[in-house]
Each structure stands twice: as C-alpha cells, then as structure tokens.
Amino acid sequence: MIIGVPKERKVHEYRVALTPQSVRVLVQRGNKVIVEKNAGVGSKIGDEEFRRAGAKIVESEEELFKSSELVVKVKELLPEEFPLIRKDQVLFSYLHLAANRELLEALKKSGVFAIAFETVELPDGSLPLLSPMSRIAGRLSIQIGIHFLEKTGGGKGVLMSGAPGVKPGKVAVIGGGTVGYNAVLSALGLGAEVVLIDINPRKLEFFHEEFGGKVKTLPSYPDLIKKELKDSDLVVGAVLVTGDKAPRVITNEMISEMESGSVLVDVAIDQGGCSETSRPTNLDYPTFDVDGVIHYCVTNIPSLVSRTASYSLSNNILPYVLKIADGKVEEDEALKKGINVDRGRLLLRLD
Numbered sequence: 001m002i003i004g005v006p007k008e009r010k011v012h013e014y015r016v017a018l019t020p021q022s023v024r025v026l027v028q029r030g031n032k033v034i035v036e037k038n039a040g041v042g043s044k045i046g047d048e049e050f051r052r053a054g055a056k057i058v059e060s061e062e063e064l065f066k067s068s069e070l071v072v073k074v075k076e077l078l079p080e081e082f083p084l085i086r087k088d089q090v091l092f093s094y095l096h097l098a099a100n101r102e103l104l105e106a107l108k109k110s111g112v113f114a115i116a117f118e119t120v121e122l123p124d125g126s127l128p129l130l131s132p133m134s135r136i137a138g139r140l141s142i143q144i145g146i147h148f149l150e151k152t153g154g155g156k157g158v159l160m161s162g163a164p165g166v167k168p169g170k171v172a173v174i175g176g177g178t179v180g181y182n183a184v185l186s187a188l189g190l191g192a193e194v195v196l197i198d199i200n201p202r203k204l205e206f207f208h209e210e211f212g213g214k215v216k217t218l219p220s221y222p223d224l225i226k227k228e229l230k231d232s233d234l235v236v237g238a239v240l241v242t243g244d245k246a247p248r249v250i251t252n253e254m255i256s257e258m259e260s261g262s263v264l265v266d267v268a269i270d271q272g273g274c275s276e277t278s279r280p281t282n283l284d285y286p287t288f289d290v291d292g293v294i295h296y297c298v299t300n301i302p303s304l305v306s307r308t309a310s311y312s313l314s315n316n317i318l319p320y321v322l323k324i325a326d327g328k329v330e331e332d333e334a335l336k337k338g339i340n341v342d343r344g345r346l347l348l349r350l351d
C-alpha cells in the first residue's frame with residue numbers, strides 16, 4: 001500500500017504521525033511510504049532520516065494526498081485540507097468528530113474511509129490509541145496548571161507543595177481515566193491535596209485502593225463538584241464518553257464561585273470541553289479568563305513535548321497501520337470500532 005505522512009498544519013502542531021523507525025518496518029513489509037518535506041522537523045526528525053528509513057520525500061501536501069492510498073496523520077484535517085481527501089482513500093488520525101460537524105460533513109461528502117485513533121477500542125473498553133497522548137496530556141496538565149497559578153502567569157500565586165506551616169495547593173481532577181490518573185500522579189508528586197471525581201464507582205475504588213488516604217475520591221454529583229471546586233486552586237477536566245461530546249460537568253455557576261486566580265485546564269476540550277465556560281484555544285493564545293478563573297483549553301497539548309509524543313504515538317499506531325496496509329481492518333474488532341465514516345456513511349453514534 002502507498003502510505004502518506006503529511007506535515008501537520010494546525011497552529012503549533014509539531015508532532016508527526018510516523019517516525020523513521022516505524023517507516024522502516026512498513027517499508028520492510030512491502031509498503032511504499034511517502035513523507036511530506038519537513039514533516040518531522042517539529043519533532044527534530046529531518047527528511048534525511050526518513051529517506052534512510054526508505055521513505056520518499058514529496059514537496060507538497062497536495063502531491064502527498066494525491067499519491068497516497070492511506071494517509072496517516074496526527075490531528076484532524078483543517079477546512080483548507082478538506083478538498084485534498086478523496087473517495088476510497090483511507091484516513092487514519094485523530095478526528096474528534098463529535099466536536100467538529102464541519103469535518104464530519106466533509107468526510108461524508110468525500111467518500112473517504114476514515115478511522116479515528118480515539119475510538120479504536122479493545123474488548124475491555126480501553127482506548128489504545130488515545131491513551132498514549134492522554135498519558136502525556138495528563139502529566140502536562142499539572143505542569144501547565146502550576147505555571148498559570150504563578151503570579152506572572154496571572155494566577156493567585158500558590159505553590160502546590162505549600163510550605164512549613166502553610167497548606168498545600170488543592171487539585172481537583174474530574175474523570176479518572178488515563179488523563180486523570182496521570183494528573184493525579186503528578187499532583188501527588190508535587191505534594192498537592194488531591195480530589196478525584198468520577199461517575200464510575202469502579203474508578204473511585206481503584207483510586208482509593210491505589211493511593212490509600214492520599215487521594216479523596218468522590219462520585220460525580222453536581223453538588224459535590226460545586227463544593228470541591230470552590231476551594232480548588234487547579235481543576236483538571238478529564239472526562240470522556242467514548243466518541244461522544246464531553247459531558248458538561250462544570251457549570252457557569254460553579255466557575256463563578258471559584259476563587260479568582262484559580263486555573264481550569266480542560267483537557268477534554270477536544271471533545272467539546274467539560275465546562276459550560278470552555279471553548280477551544282491554541283498554543284498561540286492558550287488561555288482566557290471567565291470570572292477571574294484562568295481557562296486553558298488547548299486541543300493539542302501533547303504537541304508541547306512533540307518529540308516524546310511523536311515517538312509514543314508512532315509506536316502505538318504502527319501495529320494498526322500494518323493491519324490497515326494488509327487490508328485486515330475487518331478482522332480486527334478494535335480497529336473496526338475506529339471506523340467513523342465509511343464511504344459516505346457515518347458509523348459513529350452521535351446525539
């Protein structure tokens with residue numbers, strides 16, 4: 001199969017979907033790989049490295065899409081890229097269609113076969129192609145939060161660890177999946193007081209047993225969320241209902257009752273965000289203010305650590321790229337769940 005890897009066009013998107021290591025495996029298995037010029041530069045991977053791995057470098061995105069049977073990229077297509085996709089081509093990338101009706105319509109119209117990383121699902125319900133980036137975004141959510149809590153970041157000036165005789169900062173994490181778990185680990189590492197809220201009692205059980213008394217666990221009831229948010233310094237939005245819009249568990253009222261200078265990092269923004277006050281931002285202008293609460297709603301957080309993220313993503317998607325290239329999508333139940341649009345037909349259940 002002819003596999004194409006374009007350069008990402010989203011603002012400050014520095015990741016590349018396949019690294020030279022993965023390209024070499026694909027080429028050894030009889031595929032042809034083409035990579036757009038400078039596609040890896042943001043991850044410190046030069047064209048020469050791709051060439052050495054057996055890829056052909058092409059000059060333009062147009063040429064890449066025209067020549068590829070399978071396009072593997074990181075982020076969803078931007079409107080200016082919609083005309084590039086074509087009938088019977090396979091597109092394999094993050095899509096987040098529940099939060100992007102414009103892209104959904106474009107994919108349907110094009111006749112493309114679109115498989116979304118984020119809905120590839122193993123029999124146990126886990127999401128093997130979302131979790132590598134969620135792990136990274138979860139760790140970063142705390143790093144980002146502590147930066148904006150500093151005075152020069154616009155925050156209230158709180159040190160997470162506290163100081164002798166001074167209480168630590170408080171972090172509330174809503175959603176105890178991959179993002180939530182990694183956010184909790186980082187927050188605990190800094191010495192913060194941590195609260196984890198999830199709708200699934202099994203998740204609460206897990207956190208309670210894993211962290212003993214160090215993490216307070218609570219069910220996802222509006223009254224409890226409201227109470228916890230009031231005195232939280234940093235809130236991490238990490239909820240997900242696979243393939244669907246994020247549930248709006250944080251209301252305007254809850255935000256208005258938080259202390260000014262507090263921070264909300266809404267990682268779930270790629271699925272629409274879990275606060276009524278959230279709207280997507282980018283790495284150029286990552287934050288905005290609502291009632292004095294700093295909102296960080298960047299849809300491509302892992303791009304901040306592009307090199308780590310590219311290698312992690314590429315390692316995880318490679319087995320699935322090989323299956324697609326071998327024409328074995330229908331034989332793999334996890335991959336089948338990733339099919340969002342099949343030549344004009346929407347297979348994802350949306351409200």
Ligand SMILES: NC(=O)c1ccc[n+]([C@@H]2O[C@H](COP(=O)([O-])OP(=O)(O)OC[C@H]3O[C@@H](n4cnc5c(N)ncnc54)[C@H](O)[C@@H]3O)[C@@H](O)[C@H]2O)c1
Nearest residue numbers: 134137175176177178179198199220239240268299300301
């Ligand atoms: N912004 C970014 O750059 C970025 C990067 C990576 C992941 N994400 C997003 O982060 C979100 C979380 O991803 P994940 O991999 O941790 O998902 P996950 O499926 O591992 O975890 C989601 C958790 O949310 C919980 N949940 C669902 N509804 C809830 C509710 N009403 N109240 C409380 N908890 C609820 C689930 O029980 C689950 O534990 C997703 O939207 C994902 O796409 C964003």
